[in-house]
Amino acid sequence: MIIDATNLIAGRIGTYVAKKALQGEEITIVNAEKAVIVGDKKKILAEYKRRRERGSPMVGPFFPRQPDRFLKRTIRGMLPYKQPRGVKAYKAIKCYMGVPREFEGKETQTISNANVEKVMNSKFLSVKDICSYLGGSI
Numbered sequence: 001m002i003i004d005a006t007n008l009i010a011g012r013i014g015t016y017v018a019k020k021a022l023q024g025e026e027i028t029i030v031n032a033e034k035a036v037i038v039g040d041k042k043k044i045l046a047e048y049k050r051r052r053e054r055g056s057p058m059v060g061p062f063f064p065r066q067p068d069r070f071l072k073r074t075i076r077g078m079l080p081y082k083q084p085r086g087v088k089a090y091k092a093i094k095c096y097m098g099v100p101r102e103f104e105g106k107e108t109q110t111i112s113n114a115n116v117e118k119v120m121n122s123k124f125l126s127v128k129d130i131c132s133y134l135g136g137s138i
Helices: 010-022 041-053 067-076 084-091 127-134
Strands: 002-004 027-030 036-038 093-095 124-126
Touching (some): 010 036, 010 084, 041 127
Parallel strands (some): 002 027, 027 093
Antiparallel strands (some): 036 124
């Protein structure tokens, strides 16, 4: 299954993908940098900056700054990733920035209830913007 993350809410993508991966499906997410986080811009950036600065640079915890890894880390939080079935499900999920050549021309799906247009709140921030704020190179 190939999912296009353009204008989809990251948390809703995560719950859908985690459920499908636990059922044994292979899932590929393209355009990860175009996924969005809903909320006030200042609060979102402050929260992710706090997460990024937690711990120490040599020991961790490590927090990703690339959009594809950022989205995959979000999905990891919705899986039992310390158990064998969660590890297997996590390995079945692939995230990409843009659309790789091997998936060009193939049919992509979208998650209808995860679209940002269905949310009453018009405030949102793309994953690309958050990652560039955290210092990631895009």
